[in-house]
Amino acid sequence: MxxxxxxxxxxxxxxxxxxxxxxxxxxxxxxxxxxxxxxxxxxxxxxxxxxxxxxxxxxxxxxxxxxxxxxxxxxxxxxxxxxxxxxxxxxxxxxxxxxxxxxxxxxxxxxxPGDLQKTCVVCDGVHSDVAQCTTTAVCPPNELCFSGIRIAQSAIRYVVGCYEERVCKAMLDNDNTNSIIQRSGRIIHGDHGINICDACCKGYRCNAADCFTLKKNMTALFDSAPRTV
Missing domain, CATH: 2.10.60 (CD59)
Incomplete structure (x- = not known):
């Protein structure tokens, strides 16, 4: 048996x-x-x-x-x-x-297809594993894929979705001063917890990757455009 x-x-x-x-x-x-x-x-x-x-x-x-x-x-x-x-x-x-x-x-x-570069992993709320979020969506023209890491109730949690490109650029400009960014654009419903990492990227499901890795590549993402808020 x-x-x-x-x-x-x-x-x-x-x-x-x-x-x-x-x-x-x-x-x-x-x-x-x-x-x-x-x-x-x-x-x-x-x-x-x-x-x-x-x-x-x-x-x-x-x-x-x-x-x-x-x-x-x-x-x-x-x-x-x-x-x-x-x-x-x-x-x-x-x-x-x-x-x-x-x-x-x-x-x-x-x-x-023309929308592949704007197709991101998109889920409401925070998750214990990015792999738990299997939903994808095509972000609006003025938004990029977004990935974040939070500490919620003493546990590491992840948030994924779309964010305004303007806000993504502001993240870079404020990194050195650790300033709090006033995000007036669209936000991910249910995003909460202590902020550990925020990063934006462009590419098919790119925000399924590690947030810290994406953050290192953000400078190159905006090299071709002026960093203005």
């Missing part, structure tokens, strides 16, 4: 260890920018997938998600096929992990 149980556990762990990539997922969308915040964890025997479909009304729509390794191995770069209501003029797979430019299937078939 113990041997059988160990075998099942081993198989379960194997599935976790060899899980497939995180991919963008959407169905029948005209612009893949509409699904950059919708992702799925593929299986160990799957890859990220994207297809471009020319419909009967001559509109191009996209489907994205996971596809089996078997199917992916049959797809050539010039693949063309037919669906019930249109012509598949491109179908491609990839198995790379998401990077600063988003899931790998967001860049197949010669397309790339």
């Amino acid at each position: 113990e041997t059988a149980l160990s075998f099942v556990v081993s198989l379960s762990l194997l599935g976790i260890i060899h899980a497939g990539p995180i991919c963008m997922r959407c169905i029948n969308v005209a612009d893949i920018s509409n699904c950059v915040t919708n992702t799925i964890q593929c299986g160990y025997n799957e890859q990220c997938y994207l297809e471009s479909v020319l419909n009967e009304d001559l509109r191009i729509t996209y489907n994205a998600g996971c596809q089996s390794n078997t199917v992916c191995s049959t797809l050539a770069p010039t693949y063309v096929g037919y669906k019930k209501r249109g012509l598949v003029n491109c179908a491609a797979c990839c198995n790379e992990a998401p990077g600063k430019d988003g899931p790998c299937n967001a860049h197949l078939c010669g397309v790339s």
